[in-house]
Every structure is written in C-alpha cells, then in structure tokens.
Amino acid sequence: MFCYQFLNLKIFVIMIAIFVIAILGGVRCASITFNNSTSFGVATSAYQIEGAWNENGKGESIWDYYTHNTRLITDNSTGDVACDSYHQYKVDIDLIKSMGLKQYRFSIAWTRILPTGQIDNINQKGLDHYSNFIDALIANGIEPVVTMYHWDHPRSLDILGGWNHPKMVTYMRDYADTLFFHYGDRVKTWITINEPHSVCVVLAQYLAARVDSTFPLGTSEYMCAHHMLLAHSEIWGLYQRKYKRTQRGKIGIALSVQSYFPATDSLEDKLAVERVYEYTFGWFINPLVFGDYPTGMKKGIQSRSLQQGFQESRLPKFSKLQQITLRQSFDFIGVNNYISFYVRADRTLSQNPSFTNDRQATVFEDPEWNTNYEKKIKIYTTGLGNILRHIRDNYKNPVLFISEQGYNNQGGLNDTDRVLYIKSALKVVWNAINVDGIRIKSYLIWSLMDVFEWVSGYAPKLGLYSVNFTDPKRTRTPKESAKFITEFLKTKTLTLS
Ligand code: NOJ
Numbered sequence: 001m002f003c004y005q006f007l008n009l010k011i012f013v014i015m016i017a018i019f020v021i022a023i024l025g026g027v028r029c030a031s032i033t034f035n036n037s038t039s040f041g042v043a044t045s046a047y048q049i050e051g052a053w054n055e056n057g058k059g060e061s062i063w064d065y066y067t068h069n070t071r072l073i074t075d076n077s078t079g080d081v082a083c084d085s086y087h088q089y090k091v092d093i094d095l096i097k098s099m100g101l102k103q104y105r106f107s108i109a110w111t112r113i114l115p116t117g118q119i120d121n122i123n124q125k126g127l128d129h130y131s132n133f134i135d136a137l138i139a140n141g142i143e144p145v146v147t148m149y150h151w152d153h154p155r156s157l158d159i160l161g162g163w164n165h166p167k168m169v170t171y172m173r174d175y176a177d178t179l180f181f182h183y184g185d186r187v188k189t190w191i192t193i194n195e196p197h198s199v200c201v202v203l204a205q206y207l208a209a210r211v212d213s214t215f216p217l218g219t220s221e222y223m224c225a226h227h228m229l230l231a232h233s234e235i236w237g238l239y240q241r242k243y244k245r246t247q248r249g250k251i252g253i254a255l256s257v258q259s260y261f262p263a264t265d266s267l268e269d270k271l272a273v274e275r276v277y278e279y280t281f282g283w284f285i286n287p288l289v290f291g292d293y294p295t296g297m298k299k300g301i302q303s304r305s306l307q308q309g310f311q312e313s314r315l316p317k318f319s320k321l322q323q324i325t326l327r328q329s330f331d332f333i334g335v336n337n338y339i340s341f342y343v344r345a346d347r348t349l350s351q352n353p354s355f356t357n358d359r360q361a362t363v364f365e366d367p368e369w370n371t372n373y374e375k376k377i378k379i380y381t382t383g384l385g386n387i388l389r390h391i392r393d394n395y396k397n398p399v400l401f402i403s404e405q406g407y408n409n410q411g412g413l414n415d416t417d418r419v420l421y422i423k424s425a426l427k428v429v430w431n432a433i434n435v436d437g438i439r440i441k442s443y444l445i446w447s448l449m450d451v452f453e454w455v456s457g458y459a460p461k462l463g464l465y466s467v468n469f470t471d472p473k474r475t476r477t478p479k480e481s482a483k484f485i486t487e488f489l490k491t492k493t494l495t496l497s
Helices: 002-029 062-069 085-099 124-139 155-159 167-183 196-211 220-242 267-290 295-307 320-326 355-359 373-394 416-434 480-491
Strands: 031-033 039-043 103-107 143-149 189-194 250-256 259-262 332-337 340-345 361-364 400-405 440-446 465-467 476-478 493-495
Touching (some): 031 416, 039 143, 062 155, 085 476, 085 480, 103 189, 124 167, 143 167, 189 220, 189 332, 196 220, 196 250, 196 267, 220 250, 220 267, 220 320, 250 267, 250 400, 259 267, 267 355, 267 361, 267 373, 295 355, 332 373, 340 373, 400 416, 416 440, 416 480, 480 493
Parallel strands (some): 039 103, 039 440, 103 143, 143 189, 189 250, 250 332, 259 340, 400 440
Antiparallel strands (some): 031 493, 465 476
C-alpha cells in the first residue's frame, strides 16, 4: 500500500516537473531577446528642437528664413524656441539616460558653426556649444551619432543657389572637414545628410505650391539630389584620406525608406511599386552601392526629357571618376522608416516635366487606416520587414542603422498606439537580424520628444516625451511609450503574443 502510494507520488512529481519544464520552455519560445550587437537610441534634429535661432553668433538658416518670411508653414509657427534644447540639452540627456538608451542621434546646425556657411568665418561659441554637448553625452554613457546636415543649410548659401548649385558640394565638404577636425576625436558615428529625397522632392513641391510657383520642378529635384550624393561621397573620401587612420569613425547617410504595396494584383501596379522604390530609394542607394543611378530611371527620364524638347536628360550624369568615388562610399546606410503606401500605375499623368510625372504612379494611403490603427500598424511594420529584405537582396546586404522609426498621432500621454507600433517594429527588426541575416546595428526612435514638424508646425506628435509648448520652460512629460522603452531596455526582451 505504502509502496503504491509512493509510486503515485513519484509519477505525480515527474508529471509536475514535465509540466513546469514545458511551460518554461514555452515561455522561453514565446519571447525574443536582442543581444548586445544592436544599440538603441533616439533621434532629433537641430532646427526641430534647439530654438535660440539667433543666439551666440548663429547665422540665418533657410528654415529661419522660411518661417519668418514666407507662408510655407501651415500654422505659421517657427522653430525660434522649439523645445529650447539649446539651453536645456542637459535635461534631454537626463531623459535619454533615464530610459536606458545608449545612443543619441542629433544634428549640428551648420549656421552655429559657420554663420555664413563658408569656412572663412568660424563661430567659436557654436563650436563650444556642441563640444560641451558631446562631452556631456559621453560622460553619461551615451554615444553621439551626429548628423551633419538635417535640412537647415545657411540662407546665404541658398542665395548662391543652394543644392541646385555644384559649389554646394565644396561648401558642405568644408563644413564636414571642420566637424571632423573639432569633434572627430569623440564622435565615431557620422551621418552626412538626412533624407535627400525629402529636401529635393517634398520640400521643393511645398515651395512650388506655397512660396514660389515658378520653382523649377522636374529639374531641380534631380540637380539637388545629384549634388547631395556628390557631397556625401566627397566627405567620405576626405575622411578616408585625412582622418580615418587616427579617428577610426564610421560614416553613413540616412535615406527615407517607406514601404509600398501594389493597389491591385495587376502586373502594372506591381511594376509601379518597383518604380516608386527606384524613384525614392534606389535613386540614392544605387549610386552609393553600384556607382550610378538605376537603369530604369536613367532610361525613363532620358526619353521623356527628349520628348519634352530638352537636348539631354533632366537627370544629370556622373563622370567615371565620380562613379568610382561614389561606389561603396559608406560604412552603413541609415534607414528612416515610418509608413507604408499603396501604389497604382498611372499613365494618365501630364507629360510636363515633373518628378511625379516621371515616376508614373500614384501613391496613397488607405482611408480605413484612419479609423483602424491596429490594421495600419500591421501594414506599416510588415512593410518594414519587406523593405529590409529588399535592401539585403538588391544592394549587397549593407550594414544598416534604423536611423529613424516613429509614429505620428494626435498627442496625449496615453499613447498605446505608439507602444504597439514600436513593439511590432522591434519584432520585425529582431526577425530581420536573427532570421533574415540583415545587419542592423542600431535602432533609433524618432523622436525623443514632440518637436517642430517642419511645414506642419507643432501639430504632429511623434515624441516619447510630450513637450508643453505654451510653457516658457518647455516642460517634458513621459508618455506611456517612454515607460515602455524603459522597461524593455532592462532586459531587451519582448514577449510574443
Ligand atoms: C523624417 C525627418 O528626418 C524628421 O526631421 C521628421 O521630423 C520625421 N521624418 C517625422 O516626420
């Protein structure tokens, strides 16, 4: 009898043990953990947060000019004060540190360092400001990831022609040289230019619509991008020759990489998706990886230009030497990813010279996404996975930074939609690294806090922290997403549900 009971007990204990092991095993399977090869951080840019637009010798940037003198901005707001980060950078550092983040991607205002844009006039106070800032970041265990140009070039250089002028390549190279010289001992990760497509296409279209209807669309987009690519590769070359041996830093560029789905299953729409990728992303990464623009773009713009009465393509050509200099001129590619779109082939667009007409596609969002954010987030983050594999397969699997990822909503501290978005994106990123073999080194959230959102003023909210823009102190308050990030970073583990 005793023996029988003992046997039963033994079986019971074994069953419990099996049960516990199964549960633990299951729990382990149902979670993912990032290892130390991926760094986490947040991103911002100078004009969007600093304020102090004319303090301590800073020169006028194009955004100072646009916000003060034109009707470009929807609500007429300015970045004159913004988040006041010029004065409160130590507060920002505390917030980043308190969340457990290890990288901060910020940009340097060109006009604080070189008020007129050219190197004959260096502003010592500007140099000191970023030097102190970089030191403070490092002292707090946060690695500075520095963007040299986040859209706010000097107004005086714009008068000289801005990115439509080839000389801009030299001005940007000299500016970069100044940054390497003064900060390269401490800054080891540089991003030359942020989202050339947004400046050369999106801003140009806004300027044409709201500021100057004579803006030369259809030509300026291509010239602007051409000079940005050349500036990037010159800076890369300069660094390799002059600084790499002693400073040992890495240089990349941040590209806007949204994802696109065909509106229907038709071959026409699928080809239109390919075209849209080419005109937004291939336009930049193709020269950086292979030394030239994508063949489809070259052929398409050439033939339309000739039909339109031009003597040559509106898309400029690279010389052989430029092609060699461009090829593989990066250590990493920054991927700025936010949303997805549907794409429909459109052959009915007008024949006038224009970037949109060249692309021959209509890009749109599904109206249902406005009422169903879960569905929207699913398609956004599925799109992120697709685009990461697209880069791996078509551009030699480069090292990537997710240099921006963020979610735009109406504001409020209870941002469960943003938490869901970040969680879903993190799962996609984990999968990309661990299953798809994609080399992602950093994941940077846009943004640390709500900021000046360019032509849309302060209405869009993308921050982990909310900023009270009516309070002179610009108080920052954590949202649910900031709390989520803090918790996540304690273990870098996510449960899959
Ligand atoms: C990309 C830009 O780099 C950044 O300046 C902007 O605020 C975000 N997108 C959000 O729109």
